[in-house]
Amino acid sequence: MDNRPIGIFDSGIGGLTVLKEISEQLPHENIIYFGDTARIPYGTKSKETVIKYAFQCIKFLLSKDVKAIVIACNTASALAYEEALKEFKVPILGVIQPGARATNSTTRNNKIGVIGTTSTINSYAYQNSIRALNKNAEVIGVACPLFVQIVEDGWEDTDVAMITAEKYLLELKEHEIDTLVLGCTHYPILRYTLSKVVGEKVSLVNPAFETAKEIKSLLKQKDLLSDKMEKPVYKYFVSDDPEKFRRIGGNIMNKNILSIEKVDIENL
Amino acid sequence: MDNRPIGIFDSGIGGLTVLKEISEQLPHENIIYFGDTARIPYGTKSKETVIKYAFQCIKFLLSKDVKAIVIACNTASALAYEEALKEFKVPILGVIQPGARATNSTTRNNKIGVIGTTSTINSYAYQNSIRALNKNAEVIGVACPLFVQIVEDGWEDTDVAMITAEKYLLELKEHEIDTLVLGCTHYPILRYTLSKVVGEKVSLVNPAFETAKEIKSLLKQKDLLSDKMEKPVYKYFVSDDPEKFRRIGGNIMNKNILSIEKVDIENL
Incomplete structure (x- = not known):
């Protein structure tokens, strides 16, 4: 104790x-x-x-x-x-290892999106951790640098948030991901907008x-x-x-x- | 020398x-x-x-x-x-004092908008400097925290930039300003978008x-x-x-x- x-x-x-x-x-x-x-x-x-x-x-x-x-x-x-x-x-x-484990127990089709800051995405930390646990996983990372400021300004339910999310997440939608990792502590506050953009069938993983x-x-x-x-x-x-x-x-x-x-x- | x-x-x-x-x-x-x-x-x-x-x-x-x-x-x-x-x-x-002087030699109707970071606008430095030189000036400051990230991402000519600018500048348009101070070094890169939103008749002042x-x-x-x-x-x-x-x-x-x-x- x-x-x-x-x-x-x-x-x-x-x-x-x-x-x-x-x-x-x-x-x-x-x-x-x-x-x-x-x-x-x-x-x-x-x-x-x-x-x-x-x-x-x-x-x-x-x-x-x-x-x-x-x-x-x-x-x-x-x-x-x-x-x-x-x-x-x-x-x-x-938060990366716990997030990666949660992601792998969530995905069904092994197509996974990860969003985060530029440094997080460029480090490949999530991508590598998820693939280390699941060799069949296809992981696509997208940096979303505007999201933090949108949340800090309380703009999470505005048209700016929606259009920005549509722009960032377009590639992930085309890849038909079934799981999206919210790889930045600010992003759960955008959960509603993100879910609307990727569709309700996509599971959102909050590593917290x-x-x-x-x-x-x-x-x-x-x-x-x-x-x-x-x-x-x-x-x-x-x-x-x-x-x-x-x-x-x-x-x-x-x-x-x-x-x-x-x-x-x-x-x- | x-x-x-x-x-x-x-x-x-x-x-x-x-x-x-x-x-x-x-x-x-x-x-x-x-x-x-x-x-x-x-x-x-x-x-x-x-x-x-x-x-x-x-x-x-x-x-x-x-x-x-x-x-x-x-x-x-x-x-x-x-x-x-x-x-x-x-x-x-x-950059504030030179910017304030340029603003006062530009405005005709004494209705001036200033855009900048949250700390710049909340400090009232531009507003006070402009009014110290011109008691008749009506100065409206608006913080535009998303603009820096939009420029850093190279998104200055996107619909996100346009919609964000429309949101931030709405109040300034309603006040019929004739001069807009670009109170952040990143903003001149958004000049085209800003000018489109406030209208070509509004002069943009670049303190640099x-x-x-x-x-x-x-x-x-x-x-x-x-x-x-x-x-x-x-x-x-x-x-x-x-x-x-x-x-x-x-x-x-x-x-x-x-x-x-x-x-x-x-x-x-």
Whole structure:
């Protein structure tokens, strides 16, 4: 048993969708969340830079004495997960492997679409992970860089969202995919629009859900689950202005975010 | 006379449009350009963070012995220019003041629209600068956060660009503006789409052009112009992968960018 918190990080607020899943499946665990809002987004940046940023995030979480770390950001999971496993001793989980496993148990025709940031798609992390589990899978990746900003602006139900989605997803529709991986934490918020564009028969996979299931098994297996029964404590840290995070994050979490602190992540 | 280089910085590649104007109006000046590609964009970040980043950029340029500095980024000009003037002794020019002067000599009906990033518009820097010169000006600011990504994706002539522009500019059209300030270095690339939406009678003001004129007068006035007649030397520095900058920057400059170096801007 271990009552230390779980650490979660993301380039911004998107990772709160992962936190939410974890809090539902592990309701007694304390959580430390870090959002790197001063350097968001990661999805347009190089592997070298994303690894540097991810390592800084992990070191910050370790300074808060976390017992395990979840990389909630798809880009950081795609570009920095393997390197993080080599660098740090603490148990670390990314969203790619859980997402890939969920995808393979969902598809029937083995034709799979993956959407994500430019860096995530260009890394081939999802494509390779899915094919490593299923040699017959045909995986088509499409970078959708406008989606994050559309979500951040609250434009998810506009004609701009619809036309942009139609443009990005055209190739996937032509390939007659039956499964679409939402390979960025912002995309589940576009779920309705995406489903309308690809058609209701296509299953949408949200890796956040599967990641929460896997962190639970991981903690159980390593005997690291908390034995407390009281209400857990969540602490939030960001690298830019806490107020914007409080406002938008509160909407995602459907409750007020009380404890937020600003951290100088570049000079820890 | 002073043959040291002019320093220019921006959050990324957008400032190359300013460099281009300066190189046309001051063809014998050496230039050092810094693009903060590891932390782009600035336009969604807080004033405190943008000031911190701008100061780091200025310190880097000073380490290269520049004789004057141009803040090519509209967001950094809006949020950090005043503070930079107080902090540093080197002559510094932003794009807001030159843009405001050009706007006031352009408008006939004193109804002016300004478009820019969320941070630029919320800072009221353009609105206040224009009204400080012209008490009768009615200035309406609209944040257009999707435009940068649309330009970065090369989507400037698509239906997505058109519909997005129609949504953002609706209020400005209703106010019957006769002048529109392109308050972000990426926006001149959308000029055709923007002009189609607001109508050809509306004048588009590009602050980059006016900024180049003002840096020329400033250097002349302070006797800092170069007296060299040979081809000038341009050196480029970025905080993320130089190759992406080389590729996209080369398109903006219409020539190959040869000398690019990566800089660890956080730990100078």
